Amino acid sequence: MISVRPAEQRDAGAAIDVVRRSITHLCVADHQNDDETLAAWLANKTPQNFLKWLSNTENFCVVVESNSRLLGVGVLHRRGEILMFYLAPGAQRQGIGKMIHTALEEKAAQWGMTSLHLDSTALACPFYEALGYQPSGPAVARFGVLQCFPYAKQLQPNYSL
Ligand SMILES: CC(C)(COP(=O)(O)OP(=O)(O)OC[C@H]1O[C@@H](n2cnc3c(N)ncnc32)[C@H](O)[C@@H]1OP(=O)(O)O)[C@@H](O)C(=O)NCCC(=O)NCCS
Structure with a gap:
């Protein structure tokens, strides 16, 4: 069974492993296998920083989580920004990204947010557009x-709270 749950301290090593493999192997169109770009992108992706x-x-x-293996990681900041969103290689196109997004969106609604924003990879643009996101500015060099x-x-108002 595949489930989404709040991350715990014990997840740090496996979660960062997912993030690093996702960046390295799935985001090739973004880093173009440029060593300096990849090194800079991965530099802060450590278990210590995850903690x-x-x-x-x-x-x-x-x-x-699925069968005690981590397949994805998502991080939402209270200012309404999705900071991290990564799946393990091989876990794409099974609805797992959508599951993570639903969990983050529910938390955003609990926090009373009216909108969410993020900086997408090139790879993930069609995913976010499928979830109702709209481009909010020109591409930015990182x-x-x-x-x-x-x-x-924009999020729907949560009248049940
Ligand atoms: C982007 C990412 C999170 C998407 O997660 P996912 O689990 O593959 O997406 P889902 O299966 O939930 O897809 C939901 C919908 O989004 C759209 N979608 C997802 N990936 C897509 C792609 N590569 N191309 C076109 N549409 C896509 C589809 O409409 C899909 O619905 P469908 O499969 O029924 O057609 C995942 O591919 C990933 O981790 N990529 C590498 C890391 C990354 O770029 N993260 C974003 C950082 S900002």
């Missing part, structure tokens, strides 16, 4: 050859 992000009460971190694509989505 910091997890302990920040402004963040909501989730992982996707580092090396990496470009980010800003997106935003």
Whole structure:
């Protein structure tokens, strides 16, 4: 069974492994196998930093688990920004990204947010557009050859809260 749950400290090593493999192997169109770009992108993706992000009460971190293996990671910041969103290679196009997004969107609604925003990889643009995001500005150069694509989505008011 595939489930999404809040991340815990014990997940740090496996979660960062998912993130690093996702960037390295799935985001090739973004880093173009440029060594400097990849090194800069991966530089802060360490278990120590994951523990910091997890302990920040402004963040909501989730992982996707299947048969005790982590398949994905998502992090939402309380300012309405999705900071991280990565699946393990081989886990794409099974609805897992959508599951992570639903969990982050539900937390955003609980926090009373009216919109979400993020910087997408080139790879993920069609995914976010399928989830109702719209481009919110021109592509931004990040580092090396990496470009980010800003997106935003208005959330429905949550009248049940
Ligand atoms: C982007 C990513 C999170 C998408 O997750 P996913 O689990 O593959 O997406 P889902 O299966 O939930 O897809 C939901 C819908 O999004 C759209 N979609 C997802 N990936 C797509 C793609 N590569 N091309 C076109 N449409 C896509 C489809 O409409 C899909 O619905 P369908 O499969 O019924 O057609 C995943 O591919 C990933 O981790 N990529 C590498 C890391 C990355 O770029 N992360 C984004 C950082 S900002």
